[in-house]
Amino acid sequence: MRYQGVNVLKGELRDSATTGVPHTGIRLVGHHDVDTGSSIFTLMLEPGQMSGVSFFAESKHRLFGGGTLVCVPLLYCSTEYTPTGDHIVYRHTYKRPLFTQEELERIQKSGTAEEQLKAFVFTKSRIGYETIKGMSYVGRSRPSWQQRYMEHVEDALEKNSNRRFHEAMRAMQGQNVICVHDISAYGIPEASANMIERQLIKTSTLYPMGLNMRI
Numbered sequence: 028m029r030y031q032g033v034n035v036l037k038g039e040l041r042d043s044a045t046t047g048v049p050h051t052g053i054r055l056v057g058h059h060d061v062d063t064g065s066s067i068f069t070l071m072l073e074p075g076q077m078s079g080v081s082f083f084a085e086s087k088h089r090l091f092g093g094g095t096l097v098c099v100p101l102l103y104c105s106t107e108y109t110p111t112g113d114h115i116v117y118r119h120t121y122k123r124p125l126f127t128q129e130e131l132e133r134i135q136k137s138g139t140a141e142e143q144l145k146a147f148v149f150t151k152s153r154i155g156y157e158t159i160k161g162m163s164y165v166g167r168s169r170p171s172w173q174q175r176y177m178e179h180v181e182d183a184l185e186k187n188s189n190r191r192f193h194e195a196m197r198a199m200q201g202q203n204v205i206c207v208h209d210i211s212a213y214g215i216p217e218a219s220a221n222m223i224e225r226q227l228i229k230t231s232t233l234y235p236m237g238l239n240m241r242i
Contacts, residue, residue, distance in 0.1 A: 052076070121199050
């Protein structure tokens with residue numbers, strides 16, 4: 028193992044915060060079963076990849092069930108990061124699974140412990156899903172992204188808004204997809220958030236590439 032203790036990781040994150048160079052190499056993958064209240068976490072080594080936290084929550088409720096995945100750079104979850112503002116930039120993306128339920132059941136029934144662990148990580152992090160073309164939206168906000176997202180949900184499902192993001196929300200209802208929420212920048216000044224948001228939209232989500240209707 029690369030990490031021998033929390034202090035080593037804290038030192039590396041402190042260096043990342045100071046230099047602005049993203050920390051790489053590890054990912055904390057978590058899963059929460061809303062129906063039972065149970066949670067599980069595992070730490071994975073990912074050489075060359077930006078370190079982060081992936082948290083997958085799901086429910087099989089017949090009316091309110093579904094899955095959502097939140098991905099946050101590890102530094103933002105650390106006490107070594109000091110916010111310089113109160114704005115956040117985020118991305119919401121609809122993705123479809125790269126696996127079938129039959130494959131999962133086979134591994135759970137007859138797979139080795141290592142295969143079962145790999146299947147868990149695969150299905151509870153972004154590596155197990157592919158982006159649906161054109162189904163990504165970038166935004167920024169001063170309140171929490173969760174609050175802003177629920178405002179979008181209300182506009183889509185209750186107010187029948189015709190914005191492309193809201194139309195996509197309605198179209199994805201009942202589909203075998205998950206919505207992945209990526210935190211692109213956190214705790215930054217408004218001017219910086221505006222610049223990052225505009226750049227992300229311009230290069231990746233401005234319609235027809237994605238669901239943003241304007242820069």
